[in-house]
Amino acid sequence: MRAMTSHDWPAVAAVFAEGLEDRSATFETTVPTWETWDAGHSDEHRWVATVDGALLGWVACSPVSSRCVYAGVLEHSVYVARAARGRGVGSALLRHLITSTEDAGVWTLQAGVFPENVASLALHARHGFRVVGTRARVGRLDGVWRDVTLIERRSDSVGIT
Ligand SMILES: CC(C)(COP(=O)(O)OP(=O)(O)OC[C@H]1O[C@@H](n2cnc3c(N)ncnc32)[C@H](O)[C@@H]1OP(=O)(O)O)[C@@H](O)C(=O)NCCC(=O)NCCS
Known part of the structure; x- marks a missing residue:
């Protein structure tokens, strides 16, 4: 496990492209440029x-909000x-992410997560994520309305007091 650099982009993009092809991971249908992704x-x-x-x-992250409370x-x-x-x-990636983010x-x-993505739901459940709920027909992929299940993992060690 090591930090991603811009030199990894061709390989990262290739793995991303496989996920897009499956149509089970994201609403995105094309791989962005490194600059856009970065x-x-x-x-x-x-x-x-x-x-x-x-x-x-x-694995990579984005902030959910620019508000400091989040x-x-x-x-x-x-x-x-x-x-x-x-x-x-x-599992190895998620374990590493949980440690680095908690630190x-x-x-x-x-x-x-699309509710049909049983692999992702199983992976995340294994690492302490819970299902918050499923949003109905929240966006279209290839013209088809898709539900999205929101999952979260609240740290037991950060921000407890
Ligand atoms: C989801 C994804 C990241 C899982 O990665 P992976 O390396 O295959 O998962 P792992 O081998 O580490 O398995 C982790 C756990 O999930 C379970 N799992 C993995 N694939 C599964 C499947 N197809 N069905 C049921 N359970 C599955 C494993 O049994 C394991 O559980 P365990 O530790 O209790 O045995 C991978 O399938 C993937 O890249 N999919 C395409 C992109 C994607 O959907 N990303 C998530 C977007 S939200």
Whole structure:
């Protein structure tokens, strides 16, 4: 596990593209440029999982709000290369993200997940995320209205007192 750099973008983008192809991860349908992606994500908490130099997956966050009351609430994305799924890479990335964000004082991680994305729901449940609720027909993907389940993990160690 190591921090993502701009040099990782071609491999990160390739893993992202596989997730987009599945139409089960996000409303996005095209991979952005590095500049657009970089501007939309926090500089911190960008991690890549590699084995023998090959990038197997990545995780990154965005702030949910510019209001200071929400400064410790981040929304994250996690993507694993199709060929590497089901082997614990997603778990390793999420575990690393939880540690790095808690160390930085982040108290809540959240994500929007299509209810059909059983792999993502299972991964997140495994790491202490709870389902807040499901928003009905909140956006269209390829012309089809899709529900989105909001999940969150409230830290037990940050912001307790
Ligand atoms: C969701 C995703 C990141 C999971 O990563 P992964 O490396 O395959 O997951 P892991 O191997 O670490 O598995 C983590 C847990 O989820 C479970 N899981 C993984 N895939 C599953 C599936 N298809 N069905 C049911 N459970 C599944 C595993 O059994 C494991 O649980 P356990 O520890 O209790 O055994 C991966 O499937 C992916 O990249 N999908 C496309 C992009 C995406 O949907 N991202 C999430 C957007 S919200």
